[in-house]
Every structure is written in structure tokens, then in C-alpha cells.
Amino acid sequence: MLEIPLLHALYAVHKHGSLSSAAETLHITTSAVSQRITKLERETGQRMIERLGRGVRLTDAAVILVDYAERILSLVNEAESALDGHRGAIAGQLSIAGFSTAVRGLLPPAIIALKEKHPKLGLKICEDEPNMSIRQLVRGDVDIAVVQDWFNAPLDLPEGLMKASLLDDVADVALPAQNPLAQRHMLELDDLADENWITWTPGSVCHSWLMQTFRACGVEPHVVHTAADYSTQLALVSSGLGICLIPRLGREPVPPGVRVIGVRPLLSRHVYAVWRRESARRPAIRAATDALVETALPTELSYNTKTSFPADAPVSSS
Structure with a gap:
């Protein structure tokens, strides 16, 4: 009989690509994951994984079983949720x-x-x-x-x-204090068309949104720097290297030499x-x-x- 912990171990290896990553997700040791896979192989009479460099590869038999394991684990989660709801x-x-x-x-x-x-x-x-x-x-x-x-x-x-x-989280524009626009109390989106931009890395939601917003206005944003967090973006703005958009949620105090100004039309997420x-x-x-x-x-x-x-x-x- 297939046991839930064994299926869970196989599914974790499938998702994360290695025994160690699966162990971290399941909050058990790598040895314990290996033991569960070995037990699953004994119960099914088929190999489940093959070594591939530092990682592992699922066998054809394991790929078949993973599809069922995903559905079984989903049903188990649904059952646990229903029981929790009944118990309150x-x-x-x-x-x-x-x-x-x-x-x-x-x-x-x-x-x-x-x-x-x-x-x-x-x-x-x-x-x-x-x-x-x-x-x-x-x-x-x-x-x-x-x-x-x-x-x-x-x-x-x-x-x-x-x-x-x-x-709804509003975003404002952060500019170097020496930028002529920094003396304004409100900016129009068109005012920013020729600025150098500091934004998130390509592929991120915020980067895609910035490009899409300006392209819809017929403007190609000039992105000169990318950084994966707003603190780094603000540090670059403080150095005079460009401007960026900063949402208000979770905003940290801005560094010296940076001015934060509202934009029309309102930019919000x-x-x-x-x-x-x-x-x-x-x-x-x-x-x-x-x-x-x-x-x-x-x-x-x-x-x-x-x-x-x-x-x-x-x-x-x-």
C-alpha cells in the first residue's frame, strides 16, 4: 500500500530537483528523504530516481506516480481543510x-x-x-x-x-534633489518621458508594468539601471543616476538627496x-x-x- 509520506517525498523531489531541497521543504533530513524513496521503490518494485550529477532525475515510473501523487496530496489537503472546518x-x-x-x-x-x-x-x-x-x-x-x-x-x-x-497602493516618483523636476509639487506622466529610469529586473511585475505604461503613451522608457529591491534603487537615485517609482506600502525613509513627488494620473497597484x-x-x-x-x-x-x-x-x- 502506498503511504502518504512516501508520496510526499517523491513529489517534493519532483518539484525541487534534489533530495536536499526536498528535505528542506519537508523539514526532515536528506537521509530521511532518501529512506522514504528507497521504501517506495521496495513497495512498488520499481526504481524511482536516478543520480544526475549533484541532483537526481525521476524515472519513467516515478513520473507516472508523481501525477497521481499530486492529485492524492491535493485530496488529502482538502480533507484536512474540511476536518479543520468541522472542528472549528x-x-x-x-x-x-x-x-x-x-x-x-x-x-x-x-x-x-x-x-x-x-x-x-x-x-x-x-x-x-x-x-x-x-x-x-x-x-x-x-x-x-x-x-x-x-x-x-x-x-x-x-x-x-x-x-x-x-x-490600493499608490506609487510616487523618486528623483535626485538636483533634478529640475524635483522642485515641483506634482508631476505629469509626460514630464518623465525623457528621464533615465532605475527599475526592477526584466521579467518582474513592476518592470513589465513600467514598460507597458510608457509604451501605451508612445514612449520607450530609458532604463539605465536595474535593482531587485527599492532600497538599492533609492541609493542609486540619491547618487544622481536616475529616477524610480516607489510604492507607499512598506516604504522605508528615503536617503538624503532624494525627493518624492506624486504623479498624475495616479499610479496605483x-x-x-x-x-x-x-x-x-x-x-x-x-x-x-x-x-x-x-x-x-x-x-x-x-x-x-x-x-x-x-x-x-x-x-x-x-
Whole structure:
């Protein structure tokens, strides 16, 4: 008889490509993963993995079994969610993935509130780009994903997911203090057409959105530098190397020599929580999404009171 832990080990190796990575995901040792695969091979009478350099490759028999394992594990997760819902327990483990500024500005207060109400609930935060978080959610690697998309570039969500709106996050432009535009109190999008841009790396949601927004206006943005976090982008702006867009959620104090100014038309992204439909009855999912909504509401209300900023005033999300 095929045991769930054995199937879980095989599926983890399939997803992550090595025994060590599978062990890290399952929170067991590499030796334990190897033992489970060996036991699965004995029970099926077929080889499951072959060594491939430092990694491993699944055999044809394992590929067949992985397809069934994915469905079986999904059903197990659904059954556990149904039992949790019947029991009404807010306990166990819950993992939440989120993009960087959500992890910094939204998740910590929501997690603190959640743990105060439900001390038996274990929580884990994972930082990742929205597209990766959605893939992790669909695979069952995380329970909730906090994602974002821009007003003119909606994120494509797969079937079987549910979502709750959290907030609309406004973005402002950050410029070197010596830039002539830095003396303005509000900027038009057209004012920025000839500027040198510092943005996220190609392939990221924010980089794609910036390119799409300006191209829709008939302008090709001149991207001179890319960086994978806003702190680095602001440091480059402070050095006079270009301008960047900075959302207000999770914003850190800007460095000296940088001015933050509002833009018309308003540039905003929508932030929301997403979870699997089969997990909707799980009380921990409902409690976590409620905590996220309650935390986001005062954050968004505070954003609505800030439509522009003096040219000489740093801005933080607090």
C-alpha cells in the first residue's frame, strides 16, 4: 500500500530537483528523504530516481506516480481543510507568501494580530514575486499568497483560486534633489518621458508594468539601471543616476538627496490575498485573511489622505 509520506517525498523531489531541497521543504533530513524513496521503490518494485550529477532525475515510473501523487496530496489537503472546518480549530501550520513590500509593510502587523488571537497557530512567511507565489500556492507549497498587480496590468489567476481585496497602493516618483523636476509639487506622466529610469529586473511585475505604461503613451522608457529591491534603487537615485517609482506600502525613509513627488494620473497597484478554493473552509485561512483585511484597511485610509508631497519632504509609510 502506498503511504502518504512516501508520496510526499517523491513529489517534493519532483518539484525541487534534489533530495536536499526536498528535505528542506519537508523539514526532515536528506537521509530521511532518501529512506522514504528507497521504501517506495521496495513497495512498488520499481526504481524511482536516478543520480544526475549533484541532483537526481525521476524515472519513467516515478513520473507516472508523481501525477497521481499530486492529485492524492491535493485530496488529502482538502480533507484536512474540511476536518479543520468541522472542528472549528484555528491551529496547525500556515504559510503565507508575499512580495517584498507586503512582507515589510503589511504582513508583520497582521501576523502579530493573528498570533495574539490564535496562539496555537504556527505561521511562516515567504518572500517572492507574485507569479512565483501563485505557482507555490497552486502546488500547495504555501497556503495564502499576498500578491499585487497594477491598474492596467492585471495578474492572471489560475482556476481554483479565491481572493480578497486588501488595498490600493499608490506609487510616487523618486528623483535626485538636483533634478529640475524635483522642485515641483506634482508631476505629469509626460514630464518623465525623457528621464533615465532605475527599475526592477526584466521579467518582474513592476518592470513589465513600467514598460507597458510608457509604451501605451508612445514612449520607450530609458532604463539605465536595474535593482531587485527599492532600497538599492533609492541609493542609486540619491547618487544622481536616475529616477524610480516607489510604492507607499512598506516604504522605508528615503536617503538624503532624494525627493518624492506624486504623479498624475495616479499610479496605483492593487494588493490582494489569494488562497485555494478547497482550503476556503479551513478556519485558519479565514482567520488569516480577516487579519490581513483588518490590517490593510487603516493602511489604505492613511494613503487616501496623501495625494502629493512637498518636494523637500521624505515620505515613509508610517
